[in-house]
Amino acid sequence: MATPTTDDQEELLLSCRYGELDDVKEFVTKFGAEALADVRDANGNCVLHMACGNGHLDLLNYLLPLVPATLLAARNEAQSTPLHWAAVNAHLDIAQVLVKFSGGPGVDLIDIKNAAGRTPLGEAELAGWDEGATWLVQMMKLDSENNNAENETDPVEGEDTLDATAVQDMEVEIEDADGGVAKMTISGGQ
Template sequence: MSTPTTKPQPTSEEISELLLCARYGDEEDLEEMRAFVDKYGAEWLADAKDERGNTCLHLSGANGHDRIITYLLPLLPPTSLTASNEALSTPLHWISLNYHLSTLHRLCPHLPRSAYDLKNLKGKTAVQEAEEACESFVVEEKDQDTPRGKERVRREKVVGYLLEKMGLGVGKKGDGESGRGVDGEEVIKAGSAEGNEEEIERLTKEAERIELEQKEKAAQA
């Protein structure tokens, strides 16, 4: 009778690398994640967390990495889809506030209705965070056809989709292009209307920093 074999345990460095792969999300990162799972098991895709309690789903979702999300979803237990970080933000909070509609299309069909009622430390649901940040992103009529105007439309489409999934049927329907993600709760939570212009500026700067890091990483590969 054969004895069941146990998989080895990853080191802290390997777990950190797994989380970085989820954050950056390029093709090479996806292959590294697959190799990690082959060696250590798929349970680490849910169990691995960074210093703020963010999972692979938080990090890949915040940055709109649909290839990573598509890979993760069949391997994650249902409870991990609504797991919260130290700020009680779920992956749905992060994806919603970064307005990644295509990522929501992948995640939301797997979520229970109760996922839309979960609140973070600020007492906000994912829909509330996205809706308030959208409303604070004011666009003048003369700017409707500018990049800023298109960004407002992108946000409205995400809010409309979330409300539709909640069964409220309010807001605009439609497809939207993927947005930018961020790294770190202090940047990603825009929340209340007060001071949101500053948060939007910080979001943009952080996204630009992440893009630069991705380019540097690709150049070193």
């Protein structure tokens, strides 16, 4: 296959930025899917940064099976990942696809800090995007060591037990890299 020129790469990134799926498909036909992973702009942004930051779900769904799973955690010059960009721009459907993508980094994406010391959750909070911040907190591995079955004990006979369905809300405090604390209430399954 042919090698994309700098102009071809710039056009690809613009197509990803503006959600021009047909143009991206044309690039893949001409240069192969492998060429997608190497394309970066001057700030280190890849095709996933552009699609995720601009909320192009159809394009993201097309790209994900074609690019290496490592691209989901690709960092630009500011050390931000595509999930950071989705969080900054309040794209819940994009964040969900990135975190849930089979074979990808999964919930570990939520813990990656950018150069400002913020995770995607921190970016969501800073942007005032409560819906996304709540979803990200729900997806996080909170106290995963304490949730192992081997650590569980049977209740003593006659002892009251907590019915998980009875939990209405849970208040969570999250400390950011600068020592600031954000409080958030997560609603139960009701």
